Amino acid sequence: MADHKVVEHDVLVIGAGGAGLRAAIEAASAGVSVGLICKSLLGKAHTVMAEGGVAAALANADERDSWKVHFADTMRGGQYLNNWRMAELHAKEAPDRVRELEGWGALMDRTPDGKMNQRNFGGHAYPRLAHVGDRTGLEMIRTLQDHSIHQDIDVHMEVTVHKLFKDGDRVAGAFAYDRGTGEFMVFKAKAVVMATGGIGRAFLVTSNSWEYTGDGHALAYHAGAELVDMEFIQFHPTGMVWPPSVRGILVTEGVRGEGGILKNSEGKRFMFDDIPPLYQGSTADTPEEGWRYVIGDRDARRPPELLTRDHVARKITKEVKEGRGSPHGGAFLDIAWIKEHIKDSEAHIKKKLPSMYHQFKELAGIDITKEPMEVGPTTHYVMGGIKVDGDTQMATTVPGLFAAGECAGGLHGANRLGGNSLSDLLVFGKRAGEYAAKFAQENPSFTVSDDQIAVAEAEAIAPLSRDPGADVGPYRLQAELQKLMQDKAGIAREEEGLKEAHEELLQLKARAEVMGSGGSRDYNPGWHTALDLHNLMTVAEAVVVAAEARQESRGAHSRIDHLEKKKEWGTFNHVIKKGSGGEMEIRREPIPEIRQELKDIIEEQG
Amino acid sequence: MKTATFKVWRGNSDGGDFQSYEVELDHGYVVLDAIHQIQAEQANDMAVRWNCKAGKCGSCSAEVNGQPRLMCMTRCDDLDLDKPVTVEPMRTFPVIKDLVTDVSWNYEVKASIAKFAPKPSDQDDGTWYMEQYDVERPQEFRKCIECFLCQDVCHVLRDHHMHDEFAGPRHFVYTANMEMNPIDVGDRVVSLRDELGLGYCNITKCCTKVCPEGIAITDNAIIPLKERVVDRSYDPIAALISMVKGG
Numbered sequence: 109m110a111d112h113k114v115v116e117h118d119v120l121v122i123g124a125g126g127a128g129l130r131a132a133i134e135a136a137s138a139g140v141s142v143g144l145i146c147k148s149l150l151g152k153a154h155t156v157m158a159e160g161g162v163a164a165a166l167a168n169a170d171e172r173d174s175w176k177v178h179f180a181d182t183m184r185g186g187q188y189l190n191n192w193r194m195a196e197l198h199a200k201e202a203p204d205r206v207r208e209l210e211g212w213g214a215l216m217d218r219t220p221d222g223k224m225n226q227r228n229f230g231g232h233a234y235p236r237l238a239h240v241g242d243r244t245g246l247e248m249i250r251t252l253q254d255h256s257i258h259q260d261i262d263v264h265m266e267v268t269v270h271k272l273f274k275d276g277d278r279v280a281g282a283f284a285y286d287r288g289t290g291e292f293m294v295f296k297a298k299a300v301v302m303a304t305g306g307i308g309r310a311f312l313v314t315s316n317s318w319e320y321t322g323d324g325h326a327l328a329y330h331a332g333a334e335l336v337d338m339e340f341i342q343f344h345p346t347g348m349v350w351p352p353s354v355r356g357i358l359v360t361e362g363v364r365g366e367g368g369i370l371k372n373s374e375g376k377r378f379m380f381d382d383i384p385p386l387y388q389g390s391t392a393d394t395p396e397e398g399w400r401y402v403i404g405d406r407d408a409r410r411p412p413e414l415l416t417r418d419h420v421a422r423k424i425t426k427e428v429k430e431g432r433g434s435p436h437g438g439a440f441l442d443i444a445w446i447k448e449h450i451k452d453s454e455a456h457i458k459k460k461l462p463s464m465y466h467q468f469k470e471l472a473g474i475d476i477t478k479e480p481m482e483v484g485p486t487t488h489y490v491m492g493g494i495k496v497d498g499d500t501q502m503a504t505t506v507p508g509l510f511a512a513g514e515c516a517g518g519l520h521g522a523n524r525l526g527g528n529s530l531s532d533l534l535v536f537g538k539r540a541g542e543y544a545a546k547f548a549q550e551n552p553s554f555t556v557s558d559d560q561i562a563v564a565e566a567e568a569i570a571p572l573s574r575d576p577g578a579d580v581g582p583y584r585l586q587a588e589l590q591k592l593m594q595d596k597a598g599i600a601r602e603e604e605g606l607k608e609a610h611e612e613l614l615q616l617k618a619r620a621e622v623m624g625s626g627g628s629r630d631y632n633p634g635w636h637t638a639l640d641l642h643n644l645m646t647v648a649e650a651v652v653v654a655a656e657a658r659q660e661s662r663g664a665h666s667r668i669d670h671l672e673k674k675k676e677w678g679t680f681n682h683v684i685k686k687g688s689g690g691e692m693e694i695r696r697e698p699i700p701e702i703r704q705e706l707k708d709i710i711e712e713q714g
Numbered sequence: 715m716k717t718a719t720f721k722v723w724r725g726n727s728d729g730g731d732f733q734s735y736e737v738e739l740d741h742g743y744v745v746l747d748a749i750h751q752i753q754a755e756q757a758n759d760m761a762v763r764w765n766c767k768a769g770k771c772g773s774c775s776a777e778v779n780g781q782p783r784l785m786c787m788t789r790c791d792d793l794d795l796d797k798p799v800t801v802e803p804m805r806t807f808p809v810i811k812d813l814v815t816d817v818s819w820n821y822e823v824k825a826s827i828a829k830f831a832p833k834p835s836d837q838d839d840g841t842w843y844m845e846q847y848d849v850e851r852p853q854e855f856r857k858c859i860e861c862f863l864c865q866d867v868c869h870v871l872r873d874h875h876m877h878d879e880f881a882g883p884r885h886f887v888y889t890a891n892m893e894m895n896p897i898d899v900g901d902r903v904v905s906l907r908d909e910l911g912l913g914y915c916n917i918t919k920c921c922t923k924v925c926p927e928g929i930a931i932t933d934n935a936i937i938p939l940k941e942r943v944v945d946r947s948y949d950p951i952a953a954l955i956s957m958v959k960g961g
């Protein structure tokens with residue numbers, strides 16, 4: 109066996125974004141020993157990039173808000189495929205989780221009466237997102253990070269987990285390598301929390317970073333966990349489209365929350381057409397009513413730009429397809445127009461959306477206080493994830509394995525509402541940490557077999573020992589995968605394309621068997637990309653398999669060969685699991701009967 | 715499409731040198747795009763850190779034509795492309811490989827600073843009454859993305875290597891954020907003088923000039939902290955009061 113370092117923890121948390129940090133803090137406070145691993149430096153995870161805000165029914169900006177309304181909004185947004193228990197816990201606990209941050213040093217923007225301010229976002233009935241300008245994620249991750257460094261947590265930065273260890277059914281730790289030195293590390297742990305985030309790098313145009321290769325999803329899957337709802341990928345309607353170097357970078361929904369409107373090349377506010385039935389009663393009829401909503405008139409209804417993301421993304425795609433797009437294939441997003449209503453609009457925009465102002469000024473040469481932005485859909489978020497128990501966050505089929513944050517499935521159903529991720533991280537990060545600590549205390553004995561270590565080492569070292577042949581270099585294969593997913597499993601899907609995608613994926617997988625990076629072990633991104641690519645291929649396959657199976661359009665999943673939403677398809681989730689022969693199996697899992705009390709809330713809220 | 719020459723420092727802790735690469739520049743290319751293209755097509759194993767590609771995470775710090783910059787926010791059009799563009803790692807920190815440096819010292823310094831300590835809550839829901847006006851000052855410091863470019867440029871660290879005695883501008887910003895948080899009751903003034911080495915800063919303002927977040931590090935964080943230290947050291951009564959309060 110090659111050399112490796114052995115590290116032991118009661119609870120091992122994989123991922124140091126909001127979910128992982130919150131889990132680690134909770135586990136440490138239960139008195140168990142905690143290790144925290146991340147691929148980047150501490151504080152650089154995706155959570156740092158979140159802009160718009162964190163959703164919680166604090167009722168500071170509108171006292172009519174309550175957990176019940178938040179719950180109903182989340183279920184409606186998810187087209188009722190959500191794990192309703194998670195949606196309930198999320199809505200109930202998010203306010204406390206957000207308030208708690210203030211005691212750890214967070215400074216959210218304030219209301220005139222000295223409380224945390226809240227802003228409008230798509231699909232939320234009331235202004236619900238606590239925020240700091242458009243850098244809420246930075247506030248959140250820094251608060252958690254700065255709090256965590258005074259807890260008893262061992263942080264392993266720039267370490268990538270490559271495989272999970274098991275002892276029988278239960279989890280037993282993880283195999284990892286140090287990105288800097290290339291040294292192998294064997295983590296032995298009584299419980300493992302997955303908090304690895306999303307899978308956006310499976311697509312060409314994405315708001316996600318190199319980290320988002322679906323590691324947690326894939327590792328858990330290969331360790332026997334189930335994945336749920338993998339067909340649901342959120343394409344955020346507003347990514348940058350020009351210049352090419354910034355394509356996909358996010359333009360926060362906060363722009364629309366602050367009054368930004370969408371127009372086509374004919375200058376038409378096209379969002380007023382085709383309002384979906386679920387939202388007809390709650391959407392403004394006129395631009396004038398929409399503006400009144402933005403400035404807080406309680407009798408006004410939401411402007412159509414604040415409909416859910418799946419709908420807005422589809423509408424933009426339609427405009428472009430029908431020849432009414434912007435010069436570089438998007439739509440116009442205009443916030444400058446608010447000068448018609450606000451005196452010092454320039455200062456107002458810079459104050460509310462400072463990083464958007466900066467981003468467009470520096471990267472696109474556009475002054476958003478004066479000109480419209482060009483925007484189009486970008487792969488943003490995966491609703492699907494590791495299937496967990498709603499209360500404990502333990503994976504349904506692997507004792508001791510927990511999941512929280514973007515890599516866990518269930519809360520968001522077919523479509524996530526903006527702001528519901530940051531709150532998800534806090535609520536379920538805490539729960540995962542709490543129950544992982546408990547599991548570790550109650551199930552202390554396990555072993556990690558030498559065989560497992562040897563297999564993991566052999567796998568990990570393989571690409572390094574092979575040359576990056578022209579055809580099987582990791583960057584080349586990654587680019588091919590991204591292109592095929594973008595073209596065939598993206599925002600508009602159909603059976604034929606998905607079938608092709610599936611076949612091409614299997615071919616790609618075969619080529620990747622002999623993928624080589626060459627180079628040395630120390631800080632070698634070619635090698636790292638090669639190893640991550642296996643995870644990316646697993647999650648891409650899961651997305652394609654689930655998308656093929658769902659023959660309807662619902663939430664973020666659009667089938668151009670099955671445009672309508674079908675009632676009977678709203679009664680189950682797709683669950684994917686590795687079969688005994690290693691093949692990917694998919695099945696329909698009926699959604700458990702919702703509690704009467706929750707059903708009543710949904711009906712009351714309409 | 716324009717072609718440009720990039721001279722990128724390649725090497726590790728044993729040493730290294732600049733290597734030249736030709737890059738085809740697409741519209742709007744930033745330096746990080748050029749580095750990525752080199753990595754994908756010419757040097758798969760070139761080490762570089764990045765995450766957000768939008769100036770939000772502070773991962774991609776390097777020295778471009780000798781200037782401390784975020785590579786993802788440095789447009790190639792803004793550089794003189796008639797000459798080779800040099801890209802090298804931050805020089806104040808030990809190099810690990812190519813453009814990646816060992817910045818772990820920063821994390822250790824931060825952990826040594828007394829943590830945030832809130833006074834008891836004054837609201838029924840466990841929070842505190844704070845108006846926008848109260849939070850505006852510390853909010854500026856909380857914009858910090860921990861790129862460590864200010865640390866890189868500060869001569870106390872860069873030229874005098876006083877890492878053991880001097881926490882650096884980033885950590886003065888961090889400390890100021892807590893000291894000026896309206897609900898914090900911690901006291902870091904003595905440690906600013908004795909442990910964090912605030913006195914070594916001679917207000918050259920180089921740190922402020924490179925901060926990509928535009929934080930007025932010297933004027934808004936360092937100078938007010940220096941004033942607090944001076945007040946405490948020269949005002950025996952204030953010191954006495956603070957002792958009585960158990961400060």
Ligand SMILES: Cc1cc2nc3c(=O)[nH]c(=O)nc-3n(C[C@H](O)[C@H](O)[C@H](O)COP(=O)(O)OP(=O)(O)OC[C@H]3O[C@@H](n4cnc5c(N)ncnc54)[C@H](O)[C@@H]3O)c2cc1C
Pocket residue numbers: 122123124125126127128145146147148153154155156157158159160161162163244245267268269270303304305306315316319323324358488489512513514515526527528529530531533
């Ligand atoms: C630009 C942008 C803006 C957004 N804005 C909002 C918003 O306003 N409101 C909102 O609610 N949501 C927003 N989101 C979504 C939200 O930010 C993310 O869903 C959320 O931050 C994910 O958090 P997480 O803790 O699950 O994962 P992350 O924060 O992504 O952390 C994942 C961690 O896992 C680690 N990791 C991954 N794989 C491995 C491995 N193999 N080994 C070791 N470590 C690993 C990574 O290094 C990282 O530390 C936004 C997302 C983006 C990209």
Ligand code: SF4
Pocket residue numbers: 867868869870882883914915916917918919920921922932936
């Ligand atoms: S002002 Fe002080 S901290 Fe900033 S660079 Fe100069 S000496 Fe360093």
Ligand code: SF4
Pocket residue numbers: 772857858859860861862863864865883884887924925926927928929931
């Ligand atoms: S203060 Fe500015 S320059 Fe220094 S680390 Fe923070 S963001 Fe970077």
Ligand code: FES
Pocket residue numbers: 763764765766767768769770771772773774775784785786787
């Ligand atoms: S990559 Fe995040 S700041 Fe440059």
